[in-house]
Amino acid sequence: MNKQLIYKRSKISHLLASFSLGVMGLLFLVQNSYAKLEIEILEGVSGAIPIAIVPLKWEATTPPPLTLPNTVVAADLYRSGLFNPLPAEDIIATPASGDEIRFAAWQALKNDYIVVGKISGDVVDGYEVSFELFDIHTQQRLLARVLPVKPGDLRYAAHRIADAVYERIIGVPGAFATRIAYITATGTGNNIEFQLMVADADGFSPQAIATSPEPLMSPAWSPDGNQVAYVSFEKGNSAIYIQNILTGSRQLISSFKGINGAPSFSPDGRRLAVSLSKSGNSEIYLHTLGSSDFTRLTNHWSIDTEPVWDSNGRYIYFTSDRAGRPQIYRIKVTGGSPERISWEGEYNARASISPRNNKIAMVQGSKNRYRIAIQDLENNRLIVVSNGILDESPSFAPNGSMILYASKENGKGVLSAVSVDGRVKQRLILSEGDVREPAWSPIIQ
């Protein structure tokens, strides 16, 4: 059992009412050479689904890793705010398959679901992880899967199990086996260092994929999850690069006079929407990757920036102050007149579109408060889902369930996440420096 993982199951149902106590919910500590990320559940949902994640029976011929997959599965499900996993010390038996489950006992522990399974193989050739999900009340088997796992990929396998369980019970795919990209800034003055980081969605295994004494900005994922586009000032002015996160190779995409900013991949991965000011002021351009073609999409003296594609590749949503203050607009990818989307509030910027294209998250500013608002595009209803002062850079989870964003607490940049209904909140804190501009990866196949 990983001692760094602390459950307080009894707290969960009270979290909604006790925001300030919520920090006690779950604490993860991740240590490596780059960063320490702590995940804290700030606010959960009352009535989270009780589930028992039984330790998977270790039948492998080499010793198990420090953190067992069942721990990771439980932490993922807990983090979603929708599940309430049974604390490890309350797991009274370790059935490895359905016929070993004594359902009455688990029902007595007030569980609705149970996950059991086993792991065979070894650390050299890899493992085979098999697991089953049961409804404890009906004793019905809801899932049975076998996952081949490469050595070193047990955490990833655990995220896949959590995804499958989440999808079977909640009805939408999980987004646990995904990654996040973000920017960190450490140091001050001339000793400041910027890093583009990529980590697992639970904050584990952070890796710097680019480091620079000059600002790094605006990471954006390719739809296959293999590449990240970003802005770097290493040449003195902004320039856009695309970097393969597996090989580290990278390519300069744009370094025109003026701003080269806000890259966004098209859903088919063939084009990049960017904001360039080579004409004199910021305009949205579409660039076909592998070509030298930059086609101008907007034409206005105002600021036009932060383009993002809808998932059909039909519209580009962007920020423009053509009406005086920044607001969200959209324009057909084929061109035409932009249509204003955001109407409520004096400042709306930096849209992120839900995977189903039915919601946009954006930074909504009013006086000295900047918070994350979600606008339902079907009925135009708007809800504010964050409560910071300087919240920014919202990014939808690839399953649309949560939004990751950057906020500032005690002068320090931290990452936060909130469910789209605003009810489940969590915070990821990097121990040193500022963390900012999170971007949630697509679901990696």
Next chain:
Amino acid sequence: MNSITKLLLALMLVMGLTACKKDEIKDDTDSAVIVDDSTTQDVTTNAIDPRNHTDARNLDNPESLLSKRVIYFDYDQSTVRAEFRPVVEAHAAFVAANSSASVTLEGHADERGSREYNLALGERRGNSVSGLFSAQGVRGSQMSVVSYGEERPICRETSDSCWGSNRRVEIVYTAR
């Protein structure tokens, strides 16, 4: 008016004048000290006129507007405020008169709102200054605008005064 009133008025007038005179004398003394500090007596006659905005020596003369290199802006605005016009005009005069001089106008924004919008806002501030430079005859080849958005703050606190010091254009001489 009786004679007493006249006397009082005259007295007040004299006192007032004396007061003014005192201030002037004080000013003179101050500048005299500066002259005394310099190495040769000749400097007095060759003294830099801080209002001569084509003289490169004024770039480092704290008495001259040319020594001021930072223009501050209002929230979400890019118009050069009236109080900063003389500074912009002084630099424009210098660069226009010195064809070998060149500047980078670095635009910045405060931390509020989105980063890419702030990048564009910083550029718009830089463009606003470069527009005034152009109007005074500065050639395009002598100036460039770079925006750092909110990425290079001077001050890192979350306060109005801090934000005010970050909303700026820095005039950086790349050649004099």
